[in-house]
Amino acid sequence: MQTVPPPAIRRLIGVGVGPGDPTLTTIKAARALAEATVVLVPATEASGDGPGRAELIVAEVAPGARIRRIPFSMADRRGISEKRKEAWLTSAAAAVEEFDGGATVVAFATVGDPSVYSTFSYLAAHVVAQRPGTEVEVIPGITAMQALAAESRTPLVEGQEVLALVPVTAGLDRLRELLGAADTVVAYKGGRRLPEVVGALREADRDAVLGVNVSLESQRLVALAELADDEAAPYFSTVLSAPRRTTAGGAL
């Protein structure tokens, strides 16, 4: 009599690898990357033929990991673009291929946190639809917002303050609205519209700090007062505007 083997357990893990400094990865993330059968990493246009930011981190914290690059477009200025959709469909197809080839754990490494402006949930939905029973797990990671707060020693929120995280892709009016509604505002993905972001911050009589490549050696931190009107910054820049605090610890 033939025995039917138990269904293979397949796990798909979205792993946040933090903002750039490999040591800002969590112990849990490093272990998951080391134990995965394969680690999918986004390969963006920006990194050309070389490793992207996620891959550099994975290579550092899980040196033995088998890495597979997925062509990825970060150009989502108009929301979830066709290119981005294509990228997550390609990721999903790669994950399914790996599972069908015998992989038990497929990790998808994402810069920052998979729960914050990542496409991991789309990818996971597609994989689960194609291979029902796949277990999905998410391991959080340090975001650029947190790294910028730490490096500039600007508390994000204290006491009863409210924090808002706004993608500049949502529009300048949305940014202005939140500058009025929240005590601290963090603007993501605004590098290419930096002069307009700076204008909105000055209009609202705000202090702020710009962070580029935060936590990496190439890190650049610039206070709003020192920013030129036509300052340029890469797409993935972070602007943190905290209230002028009057409490004892407000100014470090």
Place this chain on the structure above:
Amino acid sequence: MQTVPPPAIRRLIGVGVGPGDPTLTTIKAARALAEATVVLVPATEASGDGPGRAELIVAEVAPGARIRRIPFSMADRRGISEKRKEAWLTSAAAAVEEFDGGATVVAFATVGDPSVYSTFSYLAAHVVAQRPGTEVEVIPGITAMQALAAESRTPLVEGQEVLALVPVTAGLDRLRELLGAADTVVAYKGGRRLPEVVGALREADRDAVLGVNVSLESQRLVALAELADDEAAPYFSTVLSAPRRTTAGGAL
């Protein structure tokens, strides 16, 4: 001829140790805790004579660390209370005492992230005022908000969505205002006013998930629909209300 020794380098590090699961601590944080001369940990009323949450994490990720407990009050329902002020003054005095006793690196371990509703900036300002030249560093940590998003597999923000983090101590009107202004709202420190928070969420026709002790074995996740009207939860509970998403990956 007598030579004057160079001034001692004193470093004060605010170390985020994450939400509870010790493996959610970053590699950088674990190293800083292991290398510190002494690690100050808050000892709250809740933990009685036993170790608090931060101490349990430190003991796990940096087993050889010298730990010093600081009596701490988490009861800041009325903002920055006298008790809390007393606690950070006690922390500052302990840090100064350690530096004067020869410590070169004093770490202060904080659950979550030192930049998010922590008193580390107050503590640091007091220490620097008393011992000028002390270098201050902040190492970010995974917040309860991120752990809840990961555990409940609810993306915090996708595409052009705006995220707001609101402490319920700021008032129910403030919470209602942000429920109108942001796509995703995370409410912190609302356990004791949970029925009112639930009421505001239902009024706004929102989905939500409540998280208690997220990432620990005692973790409890409850969907809004399953919450009793008079549901009780501890002070440090997290409520995450994300939009009903229509995109492919919205529902995992």
